[in-house]
Amino acid sequence: MRTDRTSDQALDDTVPKAAGRPRQSGLVTRGLLPERGPRRTLALATFISTIGSGLFMTGAALFFTRSVGLSVTQVGLGMGVAALVGLAAGVPAGRVADRYGPRETYLAIQCVQAVAMAALVLVRSFGMFVLVISLTQLASSAGAAARGPLTRGLAGADPTKYRSYLRAVANLAGACGAVMAGVVVQVDTRGAYVALVLANALSFLLCAAVVTRLPHLPPLGERDSASGSSPAGRWGVLKDRPYVVVTGLDSVLSLQGHVLVLALPLWIVGHSAAPQWLVGACAVVNTLIVVVFQVRASRGVVDNVSAGRVAVRSGVAFLLGMAAISIAAGVPRWLATIMIIIGVVVHTIGELWHTAASFELSFGLAPAHAQGQYSGLSATGAGLASSLAPSILGLFCITWGVPGWLALGGLFVLAGLAMPYAVRWAEQASTAAAKETTAPA
Structure with missing residues (x-):
């Protein structure tokens, strides 16, 4: 594990704190x-x-x-x-x-x-x-x-x-x-x-x-120098193969963020009998669930191991949600509407889990002195997923139809299942590197 709660507190110490605790409002307490x-x-x-x-x-x-x-x-x-x-x-x-x-x-x-x-x-x-x-x-x-x-x-x-x-x-x-x-x-x-x-x-x-x-x-390199560790090189993050693999798996899972935005509207309008107003309704449902439940979904994600487990759950949720959406093709209007709504809700639950896991891993697997570099690679992975999403989703969900929805859901499951192993590899590599650093010459 790259960082722990002790280093978390050290980072938090850089933030000025008030001398006393002001009375909190109801919005804060809730x-x-x-x-x-x-x-x-x-x-x-x-x-x-x-x-x-x-x-x-x-x-x-x-x-x-x-x-x-x-x-x-x-x-x-x-x-x-x-x-x-x-x-x-x-x-x-x-x-x-x-x-x-x-x-x-x-x-x-x-x-x-x-x-x-x-x-x-x-x-x-x-x-x-x-x-x-x-x-x-x-x-x-x-x-x-x-x-x-x-x-x-x-x-x-x-x-x-x-x-x-x-x-x-x-x-x-x-x-x-x-x-x-x-x-x-x-x-x-x-x-x-x-x-x-x-x-x-x-x-x-x-x-x-x-x-x-x-x-x-303070610049993270300065903090690290003060602690006696050596800062990362110019492209240190690219040499961290376990983290690169974790980022790659997370990028695959990140494709899910475009399913409801790109693939679902085309599926509703061109491949189902569901009413077109459902496109906007699904966007509202997704947004409301994220706004209300995103923080709650993160409560069980407290370290890299728990993040890996949650990533597995997210992959399964994506498969179930996309399977429900795919059923909307060729069924009556009322059933298509119900299945799409169910699919959106289940998919959004997976989105909450994946987001919480992704946030924890992007911080927890990054060394304290190179948070920027590692954050940059995570952002690059997400950006690559965004760039490829239209082509991938168009091929799987629209061109291939129902089998494509299920195949893409299966890909999410595989990426989720692989995440705990990649996380374990990253933590083992981090432990080995720490031992080499502290070993006497």
């Missing part, structure tokens, strides 16, 4: 709001930036096609290229965060994201579109890599629970942004779409302003 301080501030920054992202992602395709004048094919190609380009930023940005401090790195990246996003209103050609959207993706990947050690440094003794809370906040904010984007789509003018893009750019600046209120966290 877990709906963190205590006043850095954790609440980071939650506010997350909410602000994700509202902007939800606003933009919902209306981005229409902005580029109806306002800029690009074709659907050009938009899809350009965004695919940008997603792949963005993968290059993860590990380097994480290393910068380790070396210069996650707060300062994340703050700078938020400002870069604001500029890159605002530049989209100047796009008039396909070439310029690819260039600018690639810059936004590079900044987005870099931001995800820097946010990992920042969250870890502020989270305290239970980083998985806090990160689960941030995910619930992000889902709520994304839903709010999507509702706001619906108004823009109804207006359907150049001015409305430009306002949408600039609002997202403004959200990054507001997020940066909130981040300035966070305490400085």
Whole structure:
């Protein structure tokens, strides 16, 4: 195991604490709001930036096609290229965060994201579109890599629970942004779409302003040097084969996050008798479950071993949920509707488990002095899954139909079953490395 609760406390000691304990509000005692301080501030920054992202992602395709004048094919190609380009930023940005401090790195990246996003209103050609959207993706990947050690440094003794809370906040904010984007789509003018893009750019600046209120966290390399350990090399994370395998398995499981967004709408509309309004209803059901239950789902995930076990459960849930959804093909309207709703609920339960396991492993298997690098690799794996998801889900779920849904569910089961063995390998490698480091010369 790379880190333990002792090192968790050491990291938490970098966060200033109030001299006394103020009286907590009902929202705090019920877990709906963190205590006043850095954790609440980071939650506010997350909410602000994700509202902007939800606003933009919902209306981005229409902005580029109806306002800029690009074709659907050009938009899809350009965004695919940008997603792949963005993968290059993860590990380097994480290393910068380790070396210069996650707060300062994340703050700078938020400002870069604001500029890159605002530049989209100047796009008039396909070439310029690819260039600018690639810059936004590079900044987005870099931001995800820097946010990992920042969250870890502020989270305290239970980083998985806090990160689960941030995910619930992000889902709520994304839903709010999507509702706001619906108004823009109804207006359907150049001015409305430009306002949408600039609002997202403004959200990054507001997020940066909130981040300035966070305490400085010493660069992780400095903390590690103080403890007497040697810092990771320039590309140390890529030499950690067990962690790379864990990241690969987690990336396979991460494909599940696109099933309800990409495959399900096409399945409902083109392959079932279910009503089309079910597409929006399923999105609402998924969001509500995540917002209400994500933190609760993380309670049993307290170390790497428990995270591995939960990953197994998530794979089984994905198979059961996707099997239920596949049944909707060729059955009456009422039965198709029921099976899809059941499938979405079961799939979302698997999503809660996978997310909790992924959060714990991304922190627990990473050495304390290289949280940024390891967070960057995790973000790169998730980004790769996002890039490949349209092609993979299109092939399995739409082209192959019912057998494809079951086959993809089976792949999730296999990835989940393999996770505990990969985690055990990673912990054994970590123990061996620690013994070599402490052995007398």
